[in-house]
Amino acid sequence: MTSYTCPTHTFRGYRTHTEPETDSDTDGGPACKLPGPSHIELSRKGIPHGILHFPEQLKSAGHVYMHDSCAPEASHRHNIKKAMDRVRKGTESETSASMIDWQFRVRTWKKIIDSVKQHDVTVRRKLRIPSGNDVKVFTNATKGVHNCFPLVEGGDNLITNDVRVSHHELSTLIARSMGWDLVHVQNRLRVQCFTSAMVVHPSGIKRSYWATDTEYPYNNGVRRDMIEVDLGAGAFGVAQIISFIKLTHQADNDNNYSDVTRVLIRWMSKSTTSTETDDHDRPMCPYPLSRNHCLWQWSDAGRDRASLIRRGFMASVTRRNLWCHVPQGDRQASIDTERRARYDVLEYTSIRCHANISVDPSTGHMLQTLQIV
Secondary structure: OOOOOOOHHHHOOOOOOOOOOOOOOOOOOOOOOOOOOOOOOOOOOOOOHHHHHHHHHHHOOOOOOOOOOHHHHHOHHHHHHHHHOOOOOOOHHHHHHHHHHHHHHHHHHHHHHHHHHHHOOOOOOOOEOOOOOOEEEEEOOHHHOEEEOOHHHOOOOEOOOOOOOEHHHHHHHHHHHHOOOHHHHHHHOEEEEEOEEEEEOOOOOEEEEEEEOOOOOOHHHOEEOEEEEEEEOOEEEEEEEEEEEEEEEEOOOOOOEEEEEEEEEEEEEEOOOOOEEOOOOOEEOOOOHHHOEEEEEEOEOOOOOHHHHOOOHHHHHHHHOOOOOOOHHHHHHHHHHOOOEOEEEEOHHHEEEEOEEEEOOOOOOEEEEOOOO
């Protein structure tokens, strides 16, 4: 019978053992120099062979099976290859030290992961998802929905702590956005305000957006998302979501109703400190941040909002516990930042994606970090 020798290329560039000292691997290689078990084996891989047995031997120290390594040997092919991708290779002592350190880190993190899993509680909550036309609007609790009908009765009172616009402001924005008569909007339009929504984008991607300072399940109830808005002609803007609104419009025959969904936002404008723009007309930061950062500031409506300067406004803030998410000492300053805010009502299809925006400590403006793939 003719013997068959495996081609060299099947060993992926190296042989299993070049000069084995012991037969502890029993892998069918060439004859060993020293028969019998041992902890060290010369190998082209460069790893002291017996080091993988140390943990098992320490566990069974003093036992008759202390040096029985049959079971660990069976997994060496996998363990050695896996370890050599993570171990720093150098002299024998450097390789050994690196191997010991890797083994220690693997076992330490395994203990940490097992401990965390024991105390980890999976959060499961059922979301109520009402039907909608172009989006699915949902809320985590019934108190997250606020009904406004008729809008005219609310006057200049703010709707809720999450929706800090007045009934009159909201009706004006809706009338301007939809092209409807203001009297009809104030008297016959039913409005529901939601704290969150799932938007189905034209590409088919589904994203969840939040606009609340009290109802979010985590982060002490606060999550008010920033979004990029498609302005048309390739230009992008940014805004903060104030609320998701569902409009129930009653037809002229008083029998048919149609639902329209929109989003209430607060606009941002280009920062006055920015001098350059990108291809999407976004205000870029000076070098070296110009490649990946834009700088915005809150838009100015050009006048004070009537709802925030009316007589008795501060008394209603205290009575209704508005701005309750802001500490008492900072409440007036927070109100002042919204005194000249510019709001708008948009279609959901205008939303491009989330915007990663935070306050720039050097200018006090809003720094957007662009997502570059």
